[in-house]
Amino acid sequence: MSWRWALRSWRSSRARFNGRSHEMNFSTAPCGALSSRTSISPENPTKVLVCRDGGYLGARRLHNIRYQHDHDRSSEEESLDPFSLVADELSLIADRLRSTIIAEVPKLASAAEYFFKMGVEGKRFRPTVLLHMASALNMPIPRPVSNDLFSNLSEELRTRQQRIAEITEMIHVASLLHDDVLDDADTRRGIGSLNLVMGNKLSVLAGDFLLSRACIALASLGNTEVVTLMATAVEHLVNGETMQMTTAADKRCSMEYYLQKTFYKTASLISNSCKAIAILAGQTAEVSMLAYNYGQNLGLAYQLIDDVLDFTGTSSSLGKGSLSDIHHGIVTAPILFAMEEYPQLRKVVDRGLKDPADVDVALEYLGKSQGIKRARELAAEHANYAIEAIDALPKSHDANVYISRRALVDLTHKVLTRTK
Template identity: 40%
Template structure:
């Protein structure tokens, strides 16, 4: 089930429907277990935010408002890369549900899940190579490197109460924003009309990606497991200290103790969340996301203030913030 509510899909609905149809073909595998594992997370649906960003960007930069075959393929490749990263993330985070359904490793085992994630990365690389655009290959390949870098940075800062906001932002870029930023840049590189604008759209993708991650981390604190489709408070349980907690550290000294003991007791995570809610830290984290959204909106407006498709790119920005409400 694809949850497009609130997302600007009207102008790209045909391409999005084709993308959903093509994804199953693109992940086909000879081994039935591998295919079943790789397919599982696609069954859960999702919002398809990354393809929606790419398809709307492609229309925005096109003189005749068309999306090329290569740009459509890029949207599919990006969603496969994102899905592969989720399969691996769920293993690392020991997350048993995703989008309300059981994760790949909980249905099969860690070994099958790792292989399924690797298979998806391999498939995306094969289709990427077939775009026959070296600049795009270099740009998208950087994403997979950044994923690994982000996981390492998150791992080395696990339960580290000295983590700075800059370190949190850097990790968020590697784990989330890099994919959107590089995909937006690659979309422009695949257009013969707008090559000189690739840096601007890279920054657009970077800022909405960072805002997305900040809001995602807030939702992990304020939402229920049912609303999230995965266990609430999972970030803290896994030692992932996010913006709201970092803002709270100097206001609630007991947080240091809870972090040092790695939230090992049953009520530790709930106690930490309650401390955060007693401060203005969630509001400060949202303000941080708003700053990134404002920067992204300014980029779109400077590119072409009268372009109707710019409204869709701006709507994506507001959608990211409204996930908070």
Template identity: 40%
Template sequence: MQTHILRRSTLPVLRSTVAANRAYTTAQSTGPCVLCSHNLRSVPRTSSSGLRISTRPTPRRHTASWSATLTKASELVAEAAPSFTLNPATIVASEMKMLTKNIQDLLSSGHPSLDKVAKYYVRSEGKHLRPLVVLLMARATYNCPKIEQDGTKRDSISASINIPISSPTILQDFNPTYQGTEPTSMRAAVDPQTTPSDITTQISPSQKRLAEITEMIHAASLLHDDVIDNAEARRGNPSGNLAFGNKMAILAGDFLLGRASVALARLRDAEVVELLATVIANLVEGEFMQLHNGAGETISEKYSPSAFDYYIQKTYLKSASLISKSCRAAAILGGSTKEIADAAYLYGKNLGLSFQLVDDLLDYTITSQDLGKPAQADLKLGLATAPVLFAWEQYEELGPLIVRKFSEPGDVEKALALVQRSNGLERTRELAASFSAKAIEAISIFPDSEAREGLEQIARKGLTRKK
């Protein structure tokens, strides 16, 4: 009862915080952003006392303004975030405990080197945020309205998630974990994972497999991204490309996507296959948008609201598509109605955007040691993320630097100084908070449950994380 009261009492605080702080303004009027539903128009900012605050470029200030900016951002989060009384991971602890082993079983290869590289990013050291959200969504939608259908259909689907659709002799996909002395179909028939969902877990085997597939796709994207970015560290360890070389990292990422696709097909649900297959295409499209941004093809040296539209679209494709469509797929596999599936999607979309905005912020506010990877990496890679784009509105001299991707000597240092002097970090934090609030609002139609509260807390805690 106390946690229920806590949840309801803190929602107005978060909403009022977002309402009192404009997410962002722009220099000229345009239509609303399709993805984030924010109107991109110039509006005077007001303080809590109602006084108008100028949006014109602020004069240069000494380095104390940097501390003031960070303090303001911290105060915003402290006001928005309640005292947490529940660890979301404990709600699905048994499923999360088996997650890494199950993924490693799916990725087993007869080639020792491939086996090692493919499993490199699915070790237990990761946050595993995406499968955690998928499992919580499965439980949160368990008591939601269901579509009318044969109740045994989904149990039969869950009972076949390890059974090949084509003949194993045709597939020629050797997995030592699943291909022992007994035929694959016999092993699947007695696999304890293939029992229908019960009243205790409220999560079906097909939904558990979906969580594993989601993490496999994410791990594959990390292997590929680190090659593109010439990364040196990931989660405090050498990156995959540094540990095994670019060729092995790329091939291992492809292998993960292949095995994830096979597991996805065996869920035997056409809409779920469509959703997750589209995610893979979205990841590539988002990466292309990121590679071309700033090359003079999409933006000019003069600030335009379209630059932020482009950034939000790219962020959705690269960071929010996977979690949003996985959340929708979890609801579909549970037999939920369209309204519930739509709400699950909106939660995932807004959560993904919020998390990426916080990632952009951490690149400027956290040290490399705490972050587990080099800080200020985005600027060094030539990426203009939210803090830079917000700062660009105040300091037009950022335009040429963004267009040339901070490639000339001193560009990175100059851009960093301008971001620190601007209100870009504060506005990035505010925008992340607004997306977090939208994620929470999206699942307000779900029945009260620990799983729903866990999803809400993930959205809130994401604003205060340090890595």
């Protein structure tokens, strides 16, 4: 079974799927399917995309045309780093988050704040994306009654959008706490996992507590569509985790299943929260869907690279990563692609990868295959879809909007080129 078939099949299942709300939907992407010869790869990020119908100059090129300033980037690189651009606001969000999750019961308070303390807040990737998305969608609003009112309205909207970033972090950390219990993990973000330090019970309870606080914070926004989006993201996290637990051979070896699981586990939270940002801003369904598509494809690209790095680590050589997935019997994109080239790998995978000798054989096949390369290419493909979504947003001449859209594009590149 070709992975491209799987992908097409997956896409067509998505199309059927789109009858249900908040699911994967690429239908608004300006280019539905890219031919294999023209997919960009991370090694050559400026390579031009051509659609099967031949009429499309790829998103990255469009992006380069639109953002001419890119040529002078080096001088301003530091000031335009997506994370630096919103550093102050990220600190504000972190402070407010810490005050939002104070529990009455002392033990619960310690558990809940564990991953929100200074220094262990993680990369803050999601809040960074969401703050830039908020600015990127800051399209003109009807002339307000007074400047004061205008200023108040903008500020209020921004605060509400910051709340989405906080809620997203709460949901994300809640899922980490529960996942670490499920996986019996002992480290997270460079420190002992909460289950290791305070036990499984407090980890489960702290996760539940964060979910309830997220729900209360959501309710305070007074927008039931946004509540539904974010609750759906929680459900998807659970779906993804459950799908990953499967032992059924046909599912473990299916690219379609893998991509669906990856959407649920990684992409749904960021895509739904991007959409929530748009909805709070009162954006149209089309713009909200573009925000969703950006988040979805960024999330998929992120996880694909994550899965590659599990094999390669910071170097590009196979076997230098932690090999955590394969040692846990989790089959990811690189192995699925390798299996396409070497169907005999399927038998090894079907045995469950519990035997270290089987893992070695699988790594050998992976090494002589195009698995890693193809997984990177697929990540690049999704990164392009993400860029396309940004490019398809209504034009704006606002400098801040411009900077934020560029930051969102830069983030897709950071996702592709990251080494950890």
